[in-house]
Amino acid sequence: MMKNRDYAILMLVVLLVLLAAFFLAFRIKSLQATLSEIENEKAAIEKLYEKALYFQDIKSREAELLSTVEMYKRMVPGEPDKNGITITMYQLAENNGINLNKIQFGQEIKGQRLIKVPVTINLDGNYVDIINFLKGIRQLERIYRLININLSRAEQSSDRIYADILLNAYYKR
Numbered sequence: 260m261m262k263n264r265d266y267a268i269l270m271l272v273v274l275l276v277l278l279a280a281f282f283l284a285f286r287i288k289s290l291q292a293t294l295s296e297i298e299n300e301k302a303a304i305e306k307l308y309e310k311a312l313y314f315q316d317i318k319s320r321e322a323e324l325l326s327t328v329e330m331y332k333r334m335v336p337g338e339p340d341k342n343g344i345t346i347t348m349y350q351l352a353e354n355n356g357i358n359l360n361k362i363q364f365g366q367e368i369k370g371q372r373l374i375k376v377p378v379t380i381n382l383d384g385n386y387v388d389i390i391n392f393l394k395g396i397r398q399l400e401r402i403y404r405l406i407n408i409n410l411s412r413a414e415q416s417s418d419r420i421y422a423d424i425l426l427n428a429y430y431k432r
Contacts, residue, residue, distance in 0.1 A: 333400040336430050339367070339376050344428055347399065348380060355392045357384025373429045377406075380424040383413065389422050396426070403428055 317324065345362055352359035365377030382389070389410070396403050406425040413419035 330400070334402045335373065336401070339374070339428070339430050341376070344376075344378060344401075347401070348378075351392055351395045351399075352382055352384075355384070355388045355395060357382050357388045357392055369432070372432060374432060376428045376430065378403075378426050378428055380426070381421070382424070383419055383421045385418050386410075386420050389420060393424075401428060 341364055344364075348362055349359050359380065359382045361379075361381040363379045365379065368375040368377070382392070384392070393405070393408075396405070404427045406427060407423075408425070409423040411421045413421060
């Protein structure tokens with residue numbers, strides 16, 4: 260039979276085992292929380308690493324991207340540049356051997372992001388040269404949209420054609 264002293268030692272051992280189990284469970288719970296935080300940090304680091312790779316890719320393509328931005332700025336500039344449009348149209352007409360008689364700008368039309376600048380051009384030349392003029396407009400860096408074209412013959416026996424062209428140029432707000 261157990262003596263009181265042995266019983267007290269046994270109770271002390273059981274108490275110590277229970278206390279050790281409690282601290283072990285508490286420590287395990289704490290370690291699980293720490294592991295969970297580590298996993299979260301790992302996921303955050305992986306996302307940051309992916310962003311770093313993305314930015315590194317952008318940095319390596321910086322010259323290409325800047326070139327593209329500059330091209331877009333020429334396509335849709337930040338100002339109407341009516342003088343530039345006028346000079347461009349006169350040069351294009353001269354290069355195609357046609358006479359640009361008049362160029363006139365209409366009232367600007369404001370959109371959400373872009374402003375339209377209506378441009379009316381009156382010119383004369385032969386049919387093929389006028390078609391080449393229109394193709395030349397299409398090949399310009401700045402974006403133009405052909406709205407309307409009216410062709411009329413100067414005289415019955417002449418190959419001279421008059422053209423009234425309405426197109427829109429655009430610029431950013």
